[in-house]
Amino acid sequence: MKRILFVEDNEVLLQLYRILLAGESDRWETAVAPDGQTAMELLRQAAFDVVAADMQMPGMSGIELLTEIRKLYPQISRIIISGATDQAEAADSLNCTHQFIPKPFDVKTLKSALARISSLDSYLKDDKLRGLAGKMHALPSFPMLYHQIIQEIESPKSSIQGIAQIIAQDPGITTKIFRIANSAAFGHSKPVNDPVEAVQQLGMSTVRSLVLSAQVYSSFRSAPLKRFSADALWTHLMKCGELARTIMRLERATFIESEEAFTAGMLHDMGKLMLADSLPKEFEAALMLAEKEKIPLPEAELEIFGATHAGLAAYLFGLWGLPAAVVEAVAFHHTPERSDLKKFSALTAVHVANALCSKAETARLNLDYLAQIGVTDRLDDWRETAAKLETDKSFG
Secondary structure: OEEEEEEOOOHHHHHHHHHHOHHHOOOEEEEEEOOHHHHHHHHHHOOOOEEEEEOOOOOOOHHHHHHHHHHHOOOOEEEEEEOOOOHHHHHHHOOOOOEEEEOOOOHHHHHHHHHHHHHHHHHHOOHHHHHHHHOOOOOOOOOHHHHHHHHHHHOOOOOHHHHHHHHOOOHHHHHHHHHHHOOHHHOOOOOOOOHHHHHHHHOHHHHHHHHHHHHHHHOOOOOOEOOEOHHHHHHHHHHHHHHHHHHHHHOOOOHHHHHHHHHHHHHOOHHHHHHHHHOHHHHHHHHHHHHHHOOOHHHHHHHHHOOOHHHHHHHHHHHHOOOHHHHHHHHOOOOHHHOOOOOOOHHHHHHHHHHHOOOOHHHHOOHHHHHHOOOHHHHHHHHHHHHHHHOOOOOO
16 A cells, blocks of 8 residues: 655645545555645655645745655655646756656546556565665765756756856766767757857756766776677767657657656666676676577576666666656666556657667567557657667767
């Protein structure tokens, strides 16, 4: 039995939320609060698994409430429910939420969101996955530079100049940002060599995701392995992130969904770097096994570790409280059929992008899954998009 708290100043909607989950009484215990202050009092009195809050409320807004919950109760899954169409406001909510549900929504949308959270929670608590995570030298803490950028974006005095100053603190990340900003993939004609201009060119959301992936990447110092290149991995991640976001845009996904796909695409294979850093001999053995037996790497990893690089990375990002759609796409990018979400999503885009940006595409794409969610006819367009991206040799 899991417990969910709905926070909404409209009494009619609060009653509606109760009704929507009335048929799930064996799985969900529902509580309601009319405002943020009441919600915080309830959280001090009892434990909850999920808090779903409306974005626009008098007094403490939904974003302010979930930001406070993130600080005090990071283990609670956080959902923002809003009819807001402003992209800047929607982007701000990504900093404090696991999921965003736009109004109006039906019972299937809410139940899908809760099912996603439940399935991820169960997956990330797998004993073999936890055991593998325990063998890491050390799981890095939430990236400080990324945290500073989030604080700057949330600040009433937020500015492009302020974000540029934060980025400039790290020469390595600054170099990566410049390289992406100068990439033909973004259509720039003149060189970018100023952090402020780079942030203007790329946008705050893209820069935020780039900083996150770059800091995760720099957290691990993998030993040189014959069959693994950290530099090649970075290039793959950048191309995969951009292609995943482009696929989402082609399918007319929302701004938030597209940005989640971009972030997930850039993070999806970070588990390989973690394994190469902490368990280089075993990871090399998995690479050798995959090559010798001509099997997918995750299959070889399961034999060697009992878990995969995808699961390991998702475990870390779950601990950090990244959005559920991002964690899900990382966790299941090789096995999308394991997700309880049976429709086109960031997971679909990352699964396809990973395959199209890799060799042996036909061995990686799950055509049965794509057929099940009804997008097989879109593959040709996605392949054409991937081919255009591949011709951009400067990207990544």
